[in-house]
Amino acid sequence: MKTDDLISLLAAGPVAVETDAVTRRYSSALGWGALGALFLMTILLGVRPDFWAATALPMFWIKLGVPGALAAGALPAAMRLSTPGRRLGRLPVMLAVPVAAIWGLAVLALARAAPGEREALVFGSTWESCLAYVALLSLPLFAAALWAMKGLAPTRLVLAGAASGLLAGSVAALVYALHCPEMDAPFLATWYLLGIFLPTVAGALIGPPLLRW
Amino acid sequence: MNSAEARLRELLLRGLAGDGTSYGRFLEALSTHLRAYLRKRLARLPDDVEDLVQESLLAVHNQRHTYAADQPLTAWVHAIAHYKLVDLLRRRAGREALHATLDETAEDEPGLFVASDADAADARRDLAVLLGRLPERMRLPIEHVKIEGLSIAEAARRTGMSEAAVKVGIHRGLKALAGMIRKKP
Numbered sequence: 001m002k003t004d005d006l007i008s009l010l011a012a013g014p015v016a017v018e019t020d021a022v023t024r025r026y027s028s029a030l031g032w033g034a035l036g037a038l039f040l041m042t043i044l045l046g047v048r049p050d051f052w053a054a055t056a057l058p059m060f061w062i063k064l065g066v067p068g069a070l071a072a073g074a075l076p077a078a079m080r081l082s083t084p085g086r087r088l089g090r091l092p093v094m095l096a097v098p099v100a101a102i103w104g105l106a107v108l109a110l111a112r113a114a115p116g117e118r119e120a121l122v123f124g125s126t127w128e129s130c131l132a133y134v135a136l137l138s139l140p141l142f143a144a145a146l147w148a149m150k151g152l153a154p155t156r157l158v159l160a161g162a163a164s165g166l167l168a169g170s171v172a173a174l175v176y177a178l179h180c181p182e183m184d185a186p187f188l189a190t191w192y193l194l195g196i197f198l199p200t201v202a203g204a205l206i207g208p209p210l211l212r213w
Numbered sequence: 214m215n216s217a218e219a220r221l222r223e224l225l226l227r228g229l230a231g232d233g234t235s236y237g238r239f240l241e242a243l244s245t246h247l248r249a250y251l252r253k254r255l256a257r258l259p260d261d262v263e264d265l266v267q268e269s270l271l272a273v274h275n276q277r278h279t280y281a282a283d284q285p286l287t288a289w290v291h292a293i294a295h296y297k298l299v300d301l302l303r304r305r306a307g308r309e310a311l312h313a314t315l316d317e318t319a320e321d322e323p324g325l326f327v328a329s330d331a332d333a334a335d336a337r338r339d340l341a342v343l344l345g346r347l348p349e350r351m352r353l354p355i356e357h358v359k360i361e362g363l364s365i366a367e368a369a370r371r372t373g374m375s376e377a378a379v380k381v382g383i384h385r386g387l388k389a390l391a392g393m394i395r396k397k398p
Contacts, residue, residue, distance in 0.1 A: 001340040003244055003333050006267050010274045011237030013358040013383065014365060015228055021278040083279045084296065085288030153276035155296040212300075213272075213391070 022079050022152060029148035030075070033168065036140025037175045045133065045179040059183045062105070066188060067173035069098035070196065074167035078145060081160040082152035088159075095166075099193065106189035124182040127191045133179075134195025138165075138172035142199055146210065154211050161207020162200050169196035217246070217326035222286040229277060242329075244270060247294055249328035254298060261301060263336040269297045271340075271391050291325045300395065343393050344386075351386030354379040 001009075018024070041047075054060045073095040080086035110118050124130075145164035154160035173192050182188070221242055228236025247266050255262050272293050280289050344355060357368035358379065369376045 001267075001336065001344075003263060003267055003270070003336065004241075006270060006340060007237060007240040007244060009355075009359045010270065010387075011228075011233050011240055012360070012362055013233070014231065014380070015233050015236045015277075016231035017229055017278040019229060019278070019282070022281070083281065083284070083289070084276065084292030085284065085290075153272075153279045153293070155292045212395070213276075 022082055025082075025148040025151055026075065026079055029144035030141075030167075030171070033141035033144030034171055034175070036144070037137040037172050040137055040140070041133075041175050041179055044136075045176075047178050048181055050181075051178070054183075057183065059185070062102070062185070063177045063180070063183070063188055063192075064174060066098045066102045067170045067177065067192065067196065070095060070170035071167060071174060073098075074163055074170055078149065078160070078163040078167050081156060081163050082149050082154050084153050084155050102185060102189045102193070105185035109185045118186075121184045121186040122190055124184060124187040124191075126180065126182060127187065130176065130180060130182070130187075130191040131195050131198075134169065134173050134176050134192065135198050136172075137175050138168040138195075138199045141168035141171050142203070144168075146203075146206075149211055153213060154207075157208040157211045158204050159207075160211055161203035161205070163203070164207070165199035165201065165203025166196065168203075169199040172196075172199070215326060217242075218285065218287050221326065225277075225280065225286065226282060229280070240270060240274070243273065243290065244333075245329035245331045246290075246326050248333065249330035250294060250325050251298065252330060253328070258305065259334075260337055261305075263334045264338050265297060265301055266333070267336055267338075267340060268301075268391070268394050269294050271387065271394070272297055275388055275391055287325050294325070338394070340390065343390055346393065347386050347389055350374070350378070351382045351389060354382035355386045358383060 048054060073091055077088060077091045077095070080088060080091070109121060113121055142165060145167050146161075149160055149164055173196050176195075177192075221239055224235045224239035224242070228239050244266055247269050248262065251265050251269070252259070252262050255265065273290065276293065280286070344352065347355070353372045354368055354374070357363045357371055358365060363371065365376050365379050368374075368379045372379065374382065
């Protein structure tokens with residue numbers, strides 16, 4: 001087939017498309033993914049019993065704020081990486097800010113604590129379940145984010161996969177925070193970030209084989 | 214912003230809104246720029262140029278829903294052409310040779326619409342043959358609507374498919390075509 005014939009073929013018939021495909025796909029993905037994670041959290045774990053009392057504490061909001069800020073950076077990053085030729089701009093810096101902030105708070109808390117208390121501040125009493133459940137809750141979000149990207153056109157596949165994983169992990173951590181009783185910065189800085197890191201690495205690994213087009 | 218960017222963007226946006234004539238003119242002009250761009254970068258594989266022009270045009274068509282009007286068209290097209298070029302070289306040469314030869318920078322981007330080349334060589338791969346291998350539910354809608362020029366409604370009547378199935382068949386068929394190219398270089 002000659003190139004001119006291919007052009008005629010492509011241009012024949014209805015060629016119109018919806019123009020907001022990226023926004024629409026990510027709205028559905030995030031909606032369904034978050035719903036899945038909330039559902040899993042509710043049936044497997046339940047919201048923390050002292051939820052309303054906890055909302056009066058600043059640490060509760062920091063605990064939502066860190067994954068919330070990561071998600072707020074990961075979503076536009078994933079959307080831009082889904083479109084050919086879009087740049088990330090300042091998004092990597094935006095993503096570094098919440099990480100640096102919680103690490104700063106953690107160092108401060110550890111410095112103030114007596115040497116014997118430090119281990120308890122880092123490990124809390126639920127570190128294994130934090131890690132396991134953030135990773136588990138990220139699965140529906142991860143699948144939804146990859147579905148969104150698969151229908152678009154990512155060209156930098158490692159980064160695109162990683163952004164999908166980061167989005168999934170940070171929203172999952174946000175959902176898990178509604179259950180989690182831990183309230184110390186060193187715990188958050190370690191296990192929340194590790195829990196978010198796992199799907200991010202998984203995304204970077206499966207991005208290239210999965211997202212090709 | 215150069216004038217080719219403005220003119221091509223205008224044609225594409227009209228095409229995305231449903232104007233097939235403008236869309237065809239967009240693809241024609243784009244093919245000359247893609248040919249110049251790829252010929253320069255595939256100096257050692259001249260026989261692959263026209264195949265890659267066609268593959269890139271198909272990719273632009275299949276991914277046209279990802280173009281947003283607020284984005285420079287040059288950057289969007291460049292990223293697609295570059296992606297398909299890297300994909301081809303990866304299939305040809307394996308990973309090692311790649312990074313050394315294709316370490317492109319952003320400075321290359323504005324160049325894409327500067328040069329054009331209307332001198333099409335013959336493609337080695339015949340897309341018509343690949344189209345013939347598609348399953349019927351994709352092949353028939355493409356043949357009736359895209360090659361014979363029937364409307365969706367006429368094609369639906371002719372094939373006994375629903376109009377929605379005809380549209381889905383065209384869409385999936387062209388995606389499947391791109392998939393066949395990717396698997397069999």
